[in-house]
Amino acid sequence: MISVKFFAMLKNLTKAEAKQYNIEGTITLEELKGMLKKDFPALEGVFASRSVFISVNQEFADKNTVIKDGDEIGLLPPFSGG
């Protein structure tokens, strides 16, 4: 099982704090986005505008990142600390 955590305005948008998925083997970031868009259609625009970072096990993911069972995914809107 993987856990996807939502933060800040993405919690409002999805009306959820987290979502768990059972996966077999590994999946790509694009496959994960597809799963999320199916469950949370409001994320379609977020992914299209690229105004979101994705972390895997608390490290920034890139297009080559592979997601495996047990991973913690973060859906991170643009930061505004400081």
Added chain:
Amino acid sequence: MPELVRIQRENFSIEAEMENVKKASKGIGAVVTFLGTGRDNSKGFEISGLDFEHYPGMAENKLKDIRERALKNFNIIEMGIVHRIGNIDVGEDIVLIVAASAHRNDAFMACEWAITELKRTTPIWKRETTKTGDVWVSETP
């Protein structure tokens, strides 16, 4: 001695944080600080309060990473970073960066770099309370 890099709800003492950094070495001859505070306005709207959320674990690690890279890439002796989360009133302190070096220029450069890097890489989000409701801030300059 408190950790040099922390995220906490409670307020911090600028003087205590500076002293904490100065303990690193008697070779310190310059201390530069950046203090971020809560403004009462944003993009033309009146702000009555702020609320900061972070990604526990990842945010702390990103701040520690900023300190380590600052120590590696700038000629500084020590750096401290404290960021608050939770509800913060207008006028209260939000974030403090303390850079210490032998000479002032290195501390100025490291401090400016660190706050810019914090805004770029650290998963912390600000929500502003206005008269018309709460607004998540997507990016800050």
